[in-house]
Amino acid sequence: MTGGYLKGRMRREDIITAAIEVYREAGYNGSSLREVAKRAGITHAGLLYYFPTKEALLAAVLERRDAEDTEREKLDIAPGIDLLRHLIALAEYNVAHRGIVEVYARLAAEAVAPGHPAHEYFIRHYRIARESALATFRTLAANGELRPGVDPEAAAVAFIAMEDGLQVQWLTTPDEIDLVGSLRFYLQSLLTVPLG
Amino acid sequence: MTGGYLKGRMRREDIITAAIEVYREAGYNGSSLREVAKRAGITHAGLLYYFPTKEALLAAVLERRDAEDTEREKLDIAPGIDLLRHLIALAEYNVAHRGIVEVYARLAAEAVAPGHPAHEYFIRHYRIARESALATFRTLAANGELRPGVDPEAAAVAFIAMEDGLQVQWLTTPDEIDLVGSLRFYLQSLLTVPLG
Structure with missing residues (x-):
């Protein structure tokens, strides 16, 4: 349980790190969740599990x-x-x-x-x-x-x-x-x- | 030509007046172009002719x-x-x-x-x-x-x-x-x- 929780936390933090990079470069309109998912090495559906919007x-x-x-x-x-x-x-x-x-x-x-x-x-x-x-x-x-x-x-x-x-x-x-x-x-x- | 132009100007101003009323009451999220059109006494398509977005x-x-x-x-x-x-x-x-x-x-x-x-x-x-x-x-x-x-x-x-x-x-x-x-x-x- 704790391992899964920790893994989830880490995955979540990785997504945020990827998002910061993407938005820093491309701004609000130039960015998409797909691009963030790609950068974080996760599927689009996987990203939506952590961040629905x-x-x-x-x-x-x-x-x-x-x-x-x-x-x-x-x-x-x-x-x-x-x-x-x-x-x-x-x-x-x-x-x-x-x-x-x-x-x-x-x-x-x-x-x-x-x-x-x-x-x-x-x-x-x-x-x-x-x-x-x-x-x-x-x-x-x-x-x-x-x-x-x-x-x-x-x-x-x-x-x-x-x-x-x-x-x-x-x-x-x-x-x-x-x-x-x-x-x-x-x-x-x-x-x-x-x-x- | 001039009559049509003037009529268009007036219609445009009426729409803006209606929009001010609607947005003043309902705010950004509570308002829609359909509601504005209704208030201005114009069809939704008619409104889009003057304001496409x-x-x-x-x-x-x-x-x-x-x-x-x-x-x-x-x-x-x-x-x-x-x-x-x-x-x-x-x-x-x-x-x-x-x-x-x-x-x-x-x-x-x-x-x-x-x-x-x-x-x-x-x-x-x-x-x-x-x-x-x-x-x-x-x-x-x-x-x-x-x-x-x-x-x-x-x-x-x-x-x-x-x-x-x-x-x-x-x-x-x-x-x-x-x-x-x-x-x-x-x-x-x-x-x-x-x-x-």
Whole structure:
């Protein structure tokens, strides 16, 4: 039983890894479950056993991305200005990987409907993102690095919103929007110390 | 010829009006072209003559919404703090009309792909929105109402991003996100005078 369960877990993780590669290269519209199955070395029917819909697979892809981001943060980075620098580095990474940003933006908008396969994922994702940003803004405030008048809670909601909104504008007209520069400008405007 | 053209224009506008009603009530998933056709008093095939896809119809719905917003702005409101107050009032209106906000958010994310029927609409929409915000932030700066260090161009991009991003968070968890309050907080943080 345990062996079968473990094998299933591993197969599931292999499919997610294959999906990340496929979507990173081809974006939302250019990708198919068949292509992912092929890359993972599994039949299309086999893939559907683990992920009955494209949306369910994409939610798992985004969940993996969050877990990797969180893992990295735990290892290296305490809440505060270093975390903001890390988030800017993540934005730089995103600019170089348009496909996965498109998956995130599309799924976030579709999944606002309760009942969507990724709805629960996005509720969790936003809560964790806001909590992480809140911890950082509180640390900055305690260090005197947050501009007076900036409320950490409101800034946390606003910062996550800004990241999401900038991504959609950038995806629409990549030549007109400086995603990283805009994010840096916004974060700097909240601080009393240079973001660097 | 001209009579036929005019009749076609009017029919087209009637369909858009019907679609706005249907989507305002039922949201993105609850609506269908058949329901819109019924409301507009036209056959389904007749509707498809004017709008071959749901996406093309929704782009026209959003275009109408923009035109109405712009018309109102031109009549009453000069760039500056009154325009910001007007935008907050629009956000209050949106909170009471979830369906149309959902249409906007979903279509914006889908339409990042060149070739999507609403792609050109969103390029225009974002350009106009950013220009309007830029004019307002420049006026505020000239009046000494913009906080020193706030760059009007960066603030314009950031403000539109913030609006979009807040909508998606609010649509996902309406009970956890104060859309209007968050927007007000952000705008106030850019100003030296009370937003009121």
